[in-house]
Amino acid sequence: MKRKLRMGMVGGGIGAFIGAVHRIAAAMDGEIELVCGAFSSDPAKSKESGIMLGLPPERVYPSWWDMIEQEKQLPENVRMDFISIVTPNHVHFAPAKAALENGFHVVLDKPMTFTLAEAKELKQVVEQSGKLFCLTHTYTGYPMLKEARQVVKEGRLGKIRKVYVEYPQGWLSTLAEKTDNKQASWRTDPSRSGIAGAMGDIGTHAFNMAEYVTGAKVTELCADLNIVVEGRQLDDDGMVMLRFDNGASGMLFATQVAAGEENNVKIRVYGEKGGLEWRQEDANSLILKWPDQPAQILRTGAGYLSSYAAHNTRTPPGHPEGYLEAFANLYRNFAQSVVAMEKGATPSKESLDFPGAEDGVRGMAFVENVVRSGKSAEKWVAFEV
Structure with a gap:
């Protein structure tokens, strides 16, 4: 039976704009589910956000590092498959690098990092990890x-x-x-x-x-x-x-x-x-x-x-498809590529058409x-x- 990909989120807590957009986009096609998160640098706010989103308290973490460390200890059929990072720019590089190095795929809001030097290093980490990386340049998702x-x-x-x-x-x-x-x-x-x-x-x-x-x-x-x-x-x-x-x-x-x-x-x-x-x-x-x-x-x-x-x-034809659908296309193509890769198959060229590390650099x-x-x-x- 096909299962949904399990997503963890960094950032995007109460009061954040782009976090909600990412969650809607990820959920739109029924291929991804949010299972855990570190939603704020404030542990109390992260916990409150997780409760609001209906997550089990034990899967809401006080920091992104705690989330990565504890999720990788969970059984393979429980832990998150990938991490979605929706923080301000200065908190892009470190969690993305740590996630990749600990065996998780990554979706990252643009721009890729705080500096070009960080972007170049992160691209190397992506290539060495063998994991998939998606950068959410939304507009290229429009049909x-x-x-x-x-x-x-x-x-x-x-x-x-x-x-x-x-x-x-x-x-x-x-x-x-x-x-x-x-x-x-x-x-x-x-x-x-x-x-x-x-x-x-x-x-x-x-x-x-x-x-x-x-x-x-x-x-x-x-x-x-x-x-x-x-x-x-x-x-x-x-x-x-x-x-x-x-x-x-x-x-x-x-x-x-x-x-x-x-x-x-x-x-x-x-x-x-x-x-x-x-x-x-x-x-x-x-x-x-x-x-x-x-x-x-x-x-x-x-x-x-x-x-x-x-x-x-x-x-x-005639039914408007807009910003949220374009955003969702990036998540769906990423998810389809991850599933194919995990099965040892080659993703379709259409599924692989999402922004990656080279775009970020x-x-x-x-x-x-x-x-x-x-x-x-x-x-x-x-x-x-």
């Missing part, structure tokens, strides 16, 4: 972004020339970190978020989308970073010019001070034969543009889409190169990994 990747890969747009990717938000248009806004307080704090603000938080998503859809790698960049809201410690706005290894050029902008904007992440790619456009506000549609015929609108759930789009679609390299360029008078810098 129509997967279709966009296939359109480019099949050469339907011809040689790619231009890439434009953007992520405008407006929730930090004021000094929200000086209020009781928990999300604002840690995401704008260099000691917990790292050396970048908007570029580390949402710029990494845009960067990941650009490389995922085009299949090309950034080789050089030129960044202009700004702190718009007076009193803020990290960038809340920025633009980055990009050069890719296939000869294409592009532009990325990420801002959290575009008052009135929500999460309208968008990508446009242009080749010698045509272009494509996708935006989250109409996530079920992928627009293909041609110089000699009307634009085409491809829709989620349609029979003409690739196996990658079909594999990540749950409902018939390049994301942290993006952050550090952008900050380096932003501080440079010469501006254009080689993309160093």
Whole structure:
């Protein structure tokens, strides 16, 4: 009889936003169950969170280290199979490394780590452990972004020339970190978020989308970073010019001070034969543009889409599949790959299509190169990994 994969969680306790999103996404397809957790650095809050989630008291731990140490002592048919880490950035590396070294697979919220050096080390640990690692760059879980990747890969747009990717938000248009806004307080704090603000938080998503859809790698960049809201410690706005290894050029902008904007992440790619456009506000549609015929609108759930789009679609055409479903696709593909691997089988190519350690390293390299360029008078810098 098929069983569910058993998940342990680090972070995501009472009052946390992203922890609940991860739990919903993990549970959506009935392939994963939450069995234990260390939900807060405060043991009392962790216990309270575990009770709220209906977990047995003995499977709610005061720290992530206690969870890893005690879970590995449990019988194989009881202990967790993998750990999901949903903490602020500065608490990504240590629990992920410890989990991998103690025989557990890992799902980690982005960005991968606090620094590029940590990301490189963690990638080595992943490779040495033989365990699976998933980084939750949510937007690549959308069926129509997967279709966009296939359109480019099949050469339907011809040689790619231009890439434009953007992520405008407006929730930090004021000094929200000086209020009781928990999300604002840690995401704008260099000691917990790292050396970048908007570029580390949402710029990494845009960067990941650009490389995922085009299949090309950034080789050089030129960044202009700004702190718009007076009193803020990290960038809340920025633009980055990009050069890719296939000869294409592009532009990325990420801002959290575009008052009135929500999460309208968008990508446009242009080749010698045509272009494509996708935006989250109409996530079920992928627009293909041609110089000699009307634009085409491809829709989620349609029979003409690739196996990658079909594999990540749950409902018939016309039923919106959004952020939670895209998030769930990452968990489902990860779970299917873990199950196949544990059985000694090869996961399907569609199941293996989720962000991993290499994406994490390049994301942290993006952050550090952008900050380096932003501080440079010469501006254009080689993309160093």
